[in-house]
Amino acid sequence: SQQGEEDPQALSIQEGENATMNCSYKTSINNLQWYRQNSGRGLVHLILIRSNEREKHSGRLRVTLDTSKKSSSLLITASRAADTASYFCATPPGGGANSKLTFGKGITLSVRP
Amino acid sequence: ETGVTQSPTHLIKTRGQQVTLRCSSQSGHNTVSWYQQALGQGPQFIFQYYREEENGRGNFPPRFSGLQFPNYSSELNVNALELDDSALYLCASSLGHGYTFGSGTRLTVV
Numbered sequence: 001s002q003q004g005e006e007d008p009q010a011l012s013i014q015e016g017e018n019a020t021m022n023c024s025y026k027t028s029i030n031n032l033q034w035y036r037q038n039s040g041r042g043l044v045h046l047i048l049i050r051s052n053e054r055e056k057h058s059g060r061l062r063v064t065l066d067t068s069k070k071s072s073s074l075l076i077t078a079s080r081a082a083d084t085a086s087y088f089c090a091t092p093p094g095g096g097a098n099s100k101l102t103f104g105k106g107i108t109l110s111v112r113p
Numbered sequence: 114e115t116g117v118t119q120s121p122t123h124l125i126k127t128r129g130q131q132v133t134l135r136c137s138s139q140s141g142h143n144t145v146s147w148y149q150q151a152l153g154q155g156p157q158f159i160f161q162y163y164r165e166e167e168n169g170r171g172n173f174p175p176r177f178s179g180l181q182f183p184n185y186s187s188e189l190n191v192n193a194l195e196l197d198d199s200a201l202y203l204c205a206s207s208l209g210h211g212y213t214f215g216s217g218t219r220l221t222v223v
Contacts (some may be wrong), residue, residue: 033211040201042117042216043156088155100146100169100213101205103155 006089007106012032012110015100019076021107023089030092032065032072033101046074046087049109117215119204125221126194134189134218136204145187146212147179148203149171155186156203194222 005023025032031050035043048071049056049065056063062075076083086108090101126132138145144163148156158171163179166220176192185206191198197223205212 017164036215039207040219042119042203042214042219043212045211045213048211075220100171101148101156102158103148105153107156 006087006107008107009105010108010110011111013079014112015079015081018112019061019079019083019109021074021076021087021109023072023074023104025072025089025091026053026070027065027091032063034061034063034074035074035088035090035103037088037106039085043088076109079109081111081113083109084111085109117204117206117213119202119215119218121218122216123219123221126223128194128196130194130219131192132194133191134191134202134204134220136187136189136206136215138185138204138206139208139213140208142208142213143185144187144207145181146186146205146207147187147189148205149173149198150201150203150217152200159189175216191220196222198222 003074013019013100030038031048033048034046037043047058047061047063060077065072086106088103088106090103118137120135135164146161147159149159150156159173166183178190179205181187201217201219203214203217205214
């Protein structure tokens, strides 16, 4: 069963615009992680937010976490064509630093030049 | 981009055959996990190894097996291949929070 479910499934924006992607999960978590995957290649770890954090920034990325709503959002500001990829949220259910990750189906982001 | 190396990158096998996929984890990472990603889906957890012992397994049949070696590299073995085993197989290593993924092995079963 899926823990994380991303929304929307697909997103198409113009270069320079902001992209907002959402993720909902079902069980308690220790942390939530966002990954990017380019065209069927390996996943790249973008950012990790712990359950006691509400917001985190990394470059053009901003992640929020609302544990009361069991949801997270990933904002990419000033998007570039190179941001075109699939984005996944992943959680280690129940905590644990090295617990397995449960992924959603991902969001396909297309950034038009 | 990544310190995790997987081999081979692509592989074609016939139904019923056996396959071994290999993964060299990032230096110092003692935990290795394997994931199966079907086309258009998110990765699904197969199993995880910590210091050469399996310490977690997903909903995969026993014909999926693995090993972790003293240098923390790992193998994924799949016996009696089925057409539905066609997927991207991802290896990920970790020393704590956050995983480093390899580029994957694309397995096609015909």
